[in-house]
Amino acid sequence: MTYGVSMAHTTLPQDPGLELDADAREHLVAAVPAGPAVRRLREQHALDGHGPLTLLEGGEDDVLAALAERLATAGVGLRLYVAGAEGFVRRAVRAGLDAGLQRDEILTEVDATAARDVWCSHCKAITRGVTTTVAPCAGCGRTLEVFHHFSRRHAAYLGFQADAEVPGELPEPEVRWA
């Protein structure tokens, strides 16, 4: 279900999966937890990767901090591989883009929860780990509808007051991003 969005043309995040880019001269892996996708990557690297492969380890926040530090001194030729929960993947991609990577130098795979981070258009707070199409805002408590619009800057989807048109008329929440 994509709300009638054409997946061929959307700018919504897409995660085709981790495959080693054998042309890269350095491979940096941010995966929390380091699951089967990372094992596959290591196997491919052992076969035909040149240049070092580094796995950043720890919890999401540790890995994101280490990632920003590594990228600050990195050079062109590096590929970033990101795997984990949807919210983590989005934040790691943002860290990569902020450091000057292009989107085609970042490979992504969501292999844990698909729960989304939602940015409230009213109070600007970000609610982490939203699994339902309608959910309360962690900042202001408004009931938000999660819209199919993604902000690369906020690394979050747009949420707005679900009954803004007709107060009190709330759509039925539906679990969509478990």
Add this chain to the structure above:
Amino acid sequence: MGMTIDVRVTAVRELGPDVRELTLAPLNGTPLPAFSPGSHVVVHVPGERTRKNPYSLACAPWSTDAYRIAVRRLDDGRGGSRAVHERVQEGDVLAIEPPRNLFAPVVGARKHLLVAGGIGITPFVSYAHQLVAAGVPFELHHAPAGGPLADELERLRPDAVRAHADRVALMAAVEDALDAQPLGTHLSVCGPPAMMEAVCAAAKRHGWPGSRVHLERFVLDTGPMDPFAVRLARSGRELAVGADETLLEALEAAGADVPYLCRQGICGECRLDVLDGTPDHRDIYLTADERAAGAAIMPCVSRCAGDGPLVLDLA
């Protein structure tokens, strides 16, 4: 096609044995259009036959009082550059088309790595002026040392411009530079085809994705210029394309109104439908599938395999 601007040649300067720089100023004092870095103008070069040749603007992008172009003499070309060297004099009036750009620098690049071979340095003059003004870091490697325009760029940013004696020294420096660029750097290359291929191959070896590599092809390998026949299907007219002209020039001489922009096989503007005959594709615009199908041709550079006739969907 399109509007032209009349300009006066206000200065002619020899930048070396085979490179001549023209300064082109507007006739009536009306400022010329400002342009984006990497732009070129098509110059209508007078001669027995007018040649419309694209030349990079080798001056600051805000040079609206006069443009400068640097023209290398190519004796095996179609005569346009030779005419610039032999016929054009200070005081002459030339028609140029407004600036266009097929080689604009990537907006948002954190740094630019620029590589130039020979006369391929021309587009980087406008780059360098813009990047210096905007405070964007860059590094320009060029060969040969003492080539045209290099002194001007060295004065602009002595620490960023590095001259190399020859192609071998240039490639060695480029290999080192490719390994030492911060994330967010873009590579732009202009020079002879073999040099550009070598830089592209090196970039790939050093892990640069194609999306960070940008090329200005100012000379295509044109191959032999054999004459061939053309038939315009809608009118039944037959034309002969001579050894000294392109298909596009022959069509223009015959009064066919074919739209064009770059005249170098890059932009795709002059694409024509081929109804019969086998094109000899020399452009870099058509896809491999389109080339194989042979149903389209870029007449600014491509020709006919054999004597023809090449049958075009034109009147």
